[in-house]
Amino acid sequence: MYRDEHYMRLALDVAKAGIGQTSPNPVVGAVVVNGGAVVGLGAHLKAGELHAEVHAIRMAGEKARGATVYVTLEPCSHYGKTPPCADLLIQAGVRRVVIATTDPNPLVAGKGIDKLRRAGIEVDVGLLKEEADELNRVFFHYIAAKTPFVTLKYACSLDGKIATATGESKWITSEAARQDVHRLRAQHDAILVGVNTVLADNPKLTVRIGEQRKNPLRIILDTNLHTPLDAHVVTDREAETWIITGSGISWEKAEAYERLGVRIIPMPAAHIHVRDVLRLLGEQRITSLFVEGGSRVHDSFLRAGAVNEVVAYIAPKLIGGREAPTPVGGLGFSRLEEAMELDIRQLEMVGPDIKVVAAVKRR
Numbered sequence: 001m002y003r004d005e006h007y008m009r010l011a012l013d014v015a016k017a018g019i020g021q022t023s024p025n026p027v028v029g030a031v032v033v034n035g036g037a038v039v040g041l042g043a044h045l046k047a048g049e050l051h052a053e054v055h056a057i058r059m060a061g062e063k064a065r066g067a068t069v070y071v072t073l074e075p076c077s078h079y080g081k082t083p084p085c086a087d088l089l090i091q092a093g094v095r096r097v098v099i100a101t102t103d104p105n106p107l108v109a110g111k112g113i114d115k116l117r118r119a120g121i122e123v124d125v126g127l128l129k130e131e132a133d134e135l136n137r138v139f140f141h142y143i144a145a146k147t148p149f150v151t152l153k154y155a156c157s158l159d160g161k162i163a164t165a166t167g168e169s170k171w172i173t174s175e176a177a178r179q180d181v182h183r184l185r186a187q188h189d190a191i192l193v194g195v196n197t198v199l200a201d202n203p204k205l206t207v208r209i210g211e212q213r214k215n216p217l218r219i220i221l222d223t224n225l226h227t228p229l230d231a232h233v234v235t236d237r238e239a240e241t242w243i244i245t246g247s248g249i250s251w252e253k254a255e256a257y258e259r260l261g262v263r264i265i266p267m268p269a270a271h272i273h274v275r276d277v278l279r280l281l282g283e284q285r286i287t288s289l290f291v292e293g294g295s296r297v298h299d300s301f302l303r304a305g306a307v308n309e310v311v312a313y314i315a316p317k318l319i320g321g322r323e324a325p326t327p328v329g330g331l332g333f334s335r336l337e338e339a340m341e342l343d344i345r346q347l348e349m350v351g352p353d354i355k356v357v358a359a360v361k362r363r
């Protein structure tokens with residue numbers, strides 16, 4: 001049992017190589033062990049490319065026969081872009097398969113396990129399940145809800161201000177914290193902000209770290225098309241931009257943006273409802289959404305019960321001012337009982353700033 005846990009931890013570590021680059025697929029790691037030695041390792045690194053088990057079994061070669069395979073997610077049983085991994089494990093002649101968690105994808109959901117067992121392979125399920133579920137929380141949420149996993153992000157002062165009373169917000173946190181934000185952006189399918197943030201900060205919302213990566217989609221909530229035609233997100237063509245509007249916009253106005261390559265998406269109602277936005281994004285295969293403000297947009301997501309995780313960067317500064325905005329605006333909850341409860345998952349220093357990652361408790 002102890003050895004099993006050791007090898008499954010290794011498989012989880014290998015799986016982490018794919019974090020942020022496998023969407024809309026899960027991250028998966030596999031380890032092949034024979035005669036007390038690791039003979040194969042593999043991770044799924046990109047949608048459409050080889051699954052973790054294929055890499056690991058190929059590496060093991062003949063040594064896969066009679067081996068134990070540790071895999072962080074149930075092996076697939078369906079023909080996708082690659083043939084089923086369950087079949088591969090059977091053909092390779094493995095003796096035992098240890099699986100951390102089952103695949104909620106209705107195309108798999110237990111069928112992979114059944115297939116292995118029917119072929120006479122010993123299968124154990126559930127070792128380090130919590131860790132494996134946490135690793136694929138984005139994918140599992142998307143499969144179950146059919147809407148993206150939502151992370152609210154903000155930077156604030158130690159007294160909880162996201163800008164000064166006059167609206168200045170560049171920069172509250174350190175360069176190191178901003179670099180960390182870029183890393184998180186790169187792990188999401190899309191970034192979303194409200195039109196006031198575009199008007200106040202003219203952000204680029206691109207990933208600017210290390211070697212150039214693919215930028216996530218940029219989404220602006222802008223009921224009446226007030227986004228300036230010369231805003232970075234409209235003109236720079238660094239990433240795709242969608243502006244989501246209410247139903248009442250004029251098509252002449254919309255065309256000016258579309259000529260610049262921006263997609264205008266009117267919602268069915270006069271006002272933009274967060275649930276409608278999430279449904280639309282889910283249909284467009286956006287599995288993860290990074291909401292970067294401002295405070296009114298955060299409030300709307302909170303009220304819609306649409307937040308999965310919060311990432312806060314807290315700078316050792318006091319800004320003060322009754323009128324200075326805080327991370328979540330609007331009316332807020334009037335009773336403490338209604339407050340959104342979170343579990344702190346991670347607490348670390350990023351340069352001089354504190355980074356807090358918290359998951360929303362499901363009630």
Ligand code: NDP
Binds near residue numbers: 169196293300
């Ligand atoms: P937001 O950026 O949250 O934009 C709000 C506007 O978005 C609304 O007024 C509305 O305008 C539009 N909107 C459309 N649909 C919705 C919806 N469903 N819910 C909410 N808004 C919607 O504005 P804030 O003024 O609250 O925040 C901007 C301030 O926050 C700026 O000063 C900025 O510098 C600061 N900021 C700070 C950050 C930080 O981390 N420190 C990060 C981001 C911003 P309309 O009706 O015209 O559509």
Ligand code: ZN
Binds near residue numbers: 051085086
């Ligand atoms: Zn597979």
